Amino acid sequence: ALSNGTVITDGLVSARIFSGGITLTGATSNTFQQDTNTTYLALYNVSGAGNLIKTGLGQLNLETANTYTGNTTINSVSALFTTNNTGFGVGGTVTANAGGSIGIWNALTIANPIVL
Numbered sequence: 001a002l003s004n005g006t007v008i009t010d011g012l013v014s015a016r017i018f019s020g021g022i023t024l025t026g027a028t029s030n031t032f033q034q035d036t037n038t039t040y041l042a043l044y045n046v047s048g049a050g051n052l053i054k055t056g057l058g059q060l061n062l063e064t065a066n067t068y069t070g071n072t073t074i075n076s077v078s079a080l081f082t083t084n085n086t087g088f089g090v091g092g093t094v095t096a097n098a099g100g101s102i103g104i105w106n107a108l109t110i111a112n113p114i115v116l
Helices: none
Strands: 022-025 029-034 039-042 046-048 051-056 059-062 072-074 079-082 094-096 101-104
Touching: 029 059, 072 079, 094 101
Parallel strands: 022 046, 029 051, 039 059, 051 072, 059 079, 072 094, 079 101
Antiparallel strands: none
16 A cells, blocks of 8 residues: 555656555555656556556556545656546546646546646
8 A cells, every 4th residue: 555645756666567556545646756767667556545646757557446535646747648538547637737747548537637
């Protein structure tokens, strides 16, 4: 579980593939920080009530249906992609700050409010 402001950096993930579920908890945001221009893959459910922030140069691909209910923020030079209707979780707002990119592959229907 990631809780109370956890930051995941390049050094914490050797293969850049999350092969197990991730739980976002806590009142503060949980950050995926990538300092190199690489791609991370989240292959299993991201769950919980915490917020998710994507920062840094790389791309994070949310490859499956996710059940987290917090907000999602993509900061400058960051990219967050999904291939699933609930890839950005359920109910939370998705915000791309100046310079941040949201990618939606395939013909998807995203129910989350999106702020560009």
